[in-house]
Amino acid sequence: MTDSNETDREHYEAVVVGCGPGGAAAAVRLADHGIETLVLERGTDAGSKNVSGGLIYAEDSAPYTIDDLFDGFREEASERPVTDYYIHNMAGNKVKSYDLTDLHEDDTDWCDAVLRRPMDSWLAERVHEKTSETGGGVLTNVRVNGLLRERGRIVGVTCDELDPIEADIVVAADGVNSELAREAGLMDWEDPNEWFQGVKAVVEMEPDVIDDRFDIDEDEGVAHLFSGDLFEDVRGGGFLYTNEDSLSIGTVFHLDSLVEEQAEPHELLDALLTHPLLARWLGDEYDEREYSAKLVPDSKKVAHREPYRDRLVLVGDAAGQMQAQGPIIKGMNHAVTAGALAADAFAVTRGNADPAAAGRRYTQMLEDSGTMDKLRPRRYDLARTVGERDRVTDAVERVLDSRVGSLAIGNPIADRLLQRAYNSPFLVSMLPDTRTGYVTLPSIIGEEHGRTLHWESSVEPPSLDERIGDLTYNTDIGNPHIEVRDTSFEASGAAVYACPVSAEDFGGGCYRSEEVKRNGTAATVVSLDTQPCVECGTCAVVADTEWEHPRGGKGVEFREG
Amino acid sequence: MRSVVLTKGVPDFSDGAVSFDEDGHLERGKTPTVMNPNDAFALEAALQTRVRHGGHVSGMSMGPPGYAQVLEEAMEAVYTDDSYLLSDRELAASDTWATAITLSAGIETYQEEIGDVDLLFAGFKTADGETGQTGPQTAWALDWPIVTHVIALDIDPDERLLRAKRLVEGDVDEIETVEAPLPCMVVTDPEFEPTYRKASHRLTHKRLREETQNRAAAHDRHLTTWDHEDLNLDPDYIGLDGSPTIVSSVDPIPKAPSEREATMVDPGDSEGMNELLGEFQPYAAATNGADGPNAAEGGD
Ligand SMILES: Cc1cc2nc3c(=O)[nH]c(=O)nc-3n(C[C@H](O)[C@H](O)[C@H](O)COP(=O)(O)OP(=O)(O)OC[C@H]3O[C@@H](n4cnc5c(N)ncnc54)[C@H](O)[C@@H]3O)c2cc1C
Ligand code: SF4
Numbered sequence: 024m025t026d027s028n029e030t031d032r033e034h035y036e037a038v039v040v041g042c043g044p045g046g047a048a049a050a051v052r053l054a055d056h057g058i059e060t061l062v063l064e065r066g067t068d069a070g071s072k073n074v075s076g077g078l079i080y081a082e083d084s085a086p087y088t089i090d091d092l093f094d095g096f097r098e099e100a101s102e103r104p105v106t107d108y109y110i111h112n113m114a115g116n117k118v119k120s121y122d123l124t125d126l127h128e129d130d131t132d133w134c135d136a137v138l139r140r141p142m143d144s145w146l147a148e149r150v151h152e153k154t155s156e157t158g159g160g161v162l163t164n165v166r167v168n169g170l171l172r173e174r175g176r177i178v179g180v181t182c183d184e185l186d187p188i189e190a191d192i193v194v195a196a197d198g199v200n201s202e203l204a205r206e207a208g209l210m211d212w213e214d215p216n217e218w219f220q221g222v223k224a225v226v227e228m229e230p231d232v233i234d235d236r237f238d239i240d241e242d243e244g245v246a247h248l249f250s251g252d253l254f255e256d257v258r259g260g261g262f263l264y265t266n267e268d269s270l271s272i273g274t275v276f277h278l279d280s281l282v283e284e285q286a287e288p289h290e291l292l293d294a295l296l297t298h299p300l301l302a303r304w305l306g307d308e309y310d311e312r313e314y315s316a317k318l319v320p321d322s323k324k325v326a327h328r329e330p331y332r333d334r335l336v337l338v339g340d341a342a343g344q345m346q347a348q349g350p351i352i353k354g355m356n357h358a359v360t361a362g363a364l365a366a367d368a369f370a371v372t373r374g375n376a377d378p379a380a381a382g383r384r385y386t387q388m389l390e391d392s393g394t395m396d397k398l399r400p401r402r403y404d405l406a407r408t409v410g411e412r413d414r415v416t417d418a419v420e421r422v423l424d425s426r427v428g429s430l431a432i433g434n435p436i437a438d439r440l441l442q443r444a445y446n447s448p449f450l451v452s453m454l455p456d457t458r459t460g461y462v463t464l465p466s467i468i469g470e471e472h473g474r475t476l477h478w479e480s481s482v483e484p485p486s487l488d489e490r491i492g493d494l495t496y497n498t499d500i501g502n503p504h505i506e507v508r509d510t511s512f513e514a515s516g517a518a519v520y521a522c523p524v525s526a527e528d529f530g531g532g533c534y535r536s537e538e539v540k541r542n543g544t545a546a547t548v549v550s551l552d553t554q555p556c557v558e559c560g561t562c563a564v565v566a567d568t569e570w571e572h573p574r575g576g577k578g579v580e581f582r583e584g
Numbered sequence: 585m586r587s588v589v590l591t592k593g594v595p596d597f598s599d600g601a602v603s604f605d606e607d608g609h610l611e612r613g614k615t616p617t618v619m620n621p622n623d624a625f626a627l628e629a630a631l632q633t634r635v636r637h638g639g640h641v642s643g644m645s646m647g648p649p650g651y652a653q654v655l656e657e658a659m660e661a662v663y664t665d666d667s668y669l670l671s672d673r674e675l676a677a678s679d680t681w682a683t684a685i686t687l688s689a690g691i692e693t694y695q696e697e698i699g700d701v702d703l704l705f706a707g708f709k710t711a712d713g714e715t716g717q718t719g720p721q722t723a724w725a726l727d728w729p730i731v732t733h734v735i736a737l738d739i740d741p742d743e744r745l746l747r748a749k750r751l752v753e754g755d756v757d758e759i760e761t762v763e764a765p766l767p768c769m770v771v772t773d774p775e776f777e778p779t780y781r782k783a784s785h786r787l788t789h790k791r792l793r794e795e796t797q798n799r800a801a802a803h804d805r806h807l808t809t810w811d812h813e814d815l816n817l818d819p820d821y822i823g824l825d826g827s828p829t830i831v832s833s834v835d836p837i838p839k840a841p842s843e844r845e846a847t848m849v850d851p852g853d854s855e856g857m858n859e860l861l862g863e864f865q866p867y868a869a870a871t872n873g874a875d876g877p878n879a880a881e882g883g884d
Contacts, residue, residue: 160791162783184781
């Protein structure tokens with residue numbers, strides 16, 4: 024049925040795409056300025072698509088923190104504050120633990136563990152209240168599928184579920200794999216080297232059991248980080264955070280490393296879950312509430328220095344603003360800062376005839392507030408050219424692997440120095456992305472200084488099949504959101520391993536490889552069934568696909584996140 | 585824009601809720617009453633009109649006091665502003681004719697007391713009577729145009745015009761576009777689907793939902809009950825006395841045999857499968873006729 028007034032397009036002063044921390048911060052700040060703001064979120068509820076580790080930081084130096092913008096955030100939307108912070112260097116059954124609380128507390132006002140479904144859902148309610156006052160609001164189940172252009176200029180958005188909408192500013196807070204950022208030509212999804220893949224399990228545990236096993240009070244929480252040889256040679260690490268009545272346990276790996284090693288993400292997670300070190304915390308009863316995964320951009324490499332085009336500004340993961348400061352992962356806090364700054368930038372340039380005025384101001388504010396330098400330190404760009412050159416790495420590796428290297432790290436003075444080095448925000452943020460930092464060094468530390476664990480783990484994580492079975496999906500039947508463009512194994516085979524819900528020889532996942540005979544010659548081809556997809560974004564980068572998010576309300580629905 | 589939606593209660597025929605006696609007769613007393621499933625589409629159409637054009641939507645039902653529950657359901661489902669229940673002992677046992685007279689009196693009373701109605705919505709057939717007559721008879725009694733089998737709806741408030749797509753079933757289903765002046769009665773088809781392609785419409789929808797939560801919780805305060813005197817109806821023309829239809833008898837449909845013998849055969853069990861195929865032999869012969877592959881064995 025045609026609408027009688029189809030010709031007059033809807034217009035909002037501001038359209039915010041995505042209601043994660045970045046979108047929520049942008050929207051409340053816009054509403055604070057009295058700007059009519061419409062928020063479009065593809066999930067059936069804000070948070071239903073989102074995954075983080077997740078520790079949300081409030082940095083002393085940040086111009087905005089989440090509790091500045093949302094009163095009562097810590098009391099109502101977060102889990103436990105993180106009061107202790109450790110890293111464990113592992114070599115087989117030997118473990119050497121360092122207290123990293125100094126690093127954790129550097130520039131930290133507070134830091135809480137969060138679960139994204141409850142957190143984002145809470146934020147969205149506040150955002151809706153606020154934005155309703157200025158004539159807007161939050162709509163869920165709406166997927167923005169493109170940019171509305173007029174004479175080549177971005178003037179709004181197009182959606183699967185709604186007619187095109189014009190806006191004076193479009194804030195793309197649509198997270199990692201931002202379709203808008205890509206369409207605007209600001210980001211691409213080509214190089215696995217620019218991403219991490221995060222995989223996570225939320226594990227059920229009674230609050231008093233958590234207090235008891237982690238030796239904390241009810242209003243305290245801990246963070247444990249893991250690195251070393253338990254993940255074979257895959258570069259990355261593991262984490263465990265305490266929530267109110269659950270644990271978040273997960274892994275974050277360099278995507279290029281996962282691909283190179285042909286590692287299975289769920290097996291790496293299981294290696295952590297079943298390590299004897301975790302046995303004393305997990306006990307005998309392992310009850311996994313949710314398995315999830317998502318890509319994480321590496322701001323050092325991809326944070327866009329000028330994240331705008333015309334009336335479009337990018338905030339948060341969409342702009343690559345996800346900082347991996349060694350083991351500390353800071354994405355949510357930067358998304359909040361960026362969202363609020365983008366809103367302020369629009370407010371001060373409102374009425375300016377130049378459509379890109381807000382974007383330019385926002386870029387300036389990212390610089391002036393020091394945010395951009397945290398995300399993408401210029402000194403890293405310099406160091407990277409040296410640190411990552413294979414020759415240098417090889418040389419360092421060889422020394423470390425040698426008897427001399429081990430001895431050097433193994434001596435007691437080195438032990439103290441190492442703990443200090445780990446606690447240095449500067450050193451940690453400068454570590455090159457090589458095996459050295461992630462595998463070699465931690466293994467040697469574990470080997471040389473570690474104490475041996477003499478117990479076994481009885482944890483039996485669910486199979487991939489069970490994990491998929493426990494997830495909630497609203498499948499868009501007959502309308503798959505990903506299509507494989509090139510089905511040859513060379514082009515798309517990496518997804519069979521790297522997809523967190525696929526595995527070699529597992530028929531129930533997304534990606535499969537099979538032998539087919541074509542013209543008498545056998546070839547391995549890749550096929551895809553998107554039903555079990557958790558929308559992590561991995562195959563958008565590692566395989567040759569036509570990749571979109573599902574329509575509004577369709578696809579996976581996380582309950583924990 | 586002011587709309588009234590007609591809705592009624594029907595026995596809940598869903599599994600677990602419905603109760604039959606030994607002879608297969610419905611046990612009304614033991615079966616809960618729910619909103620007529622087809623009314624949901626009428627309600628959605630009224631809501632869509634409200635969301636797009638603003639205004640007021642009232643729910644109206646004729647039936648025993650228990651139907652207040654059905655009107656409350658309607659309020660929760662599609663955010664009606666208030667409810668009107670036409671309820672009276674004198675109205676009991678009405679056939680479709682007497683019901684239509686009563687409903688039209690309800691609308692007339694509503695127009696006198698509350699305000700002029702632009703649109704009257706009704707669902708297609710009820711789940712118990714299945715006559716599909718009440719709607720058209722009500723329109724006739726009001727002397728309003730009626731558009732039935734509506735699957736999509738658009739209102740032009742300035743022109744006071746309704747444009748609808750109706751599904752005309754036949755050998756080939758056709759979709760007909762019709763126009764009618766307001767006020768008008770609209771009978772929705774189960775294929776009716778509301779569409780909200782404007783953000784502002786969805787925001788309105790969401791606001792209405794939020795506002796309704798409190799209202800529905802205190803439904804009694806938004807419910808008006810009218811008896812035959814309020815409706816200015818002569819008892820001779822309503823209820824059983826006013827109903828020309830006489831149901832002479834109702835034949836229960838014989839119960840299907842409730843138990844069948846089932847044997848489970850594992851496809852890997854070749855002996856079992858052979859036996860099973862043996863059982864099929866006679867039928868295979870019968871359907872394949874003389875040319876069938878098994879004709880020789882099965883035929884003699
Ligand atoms: C395993 C893992 C561990 C992590 N650990 C941490 C941690 O400990 N601390 C930390 O700070 N960060 C962590 N992160 C990173 C953090 O989750 C992100 O940086 C953060 O969520 C970015 O926020 P955002 O608002 O930019 O995007 P998101 O939170 O991803 O929100 C984007 C929103 O946009 C919606 N959306 C997307 N596309 C569309 C569309 N087309 N139309 C409408 N809506 C759309 C999505 O549904 C979503 O709600 C972790 C990430 C992972 C995967
Ligand atoms: S199919 Fe692609 S997007 Fe979906 S879970 Fe697998 S890798 Fe992630």
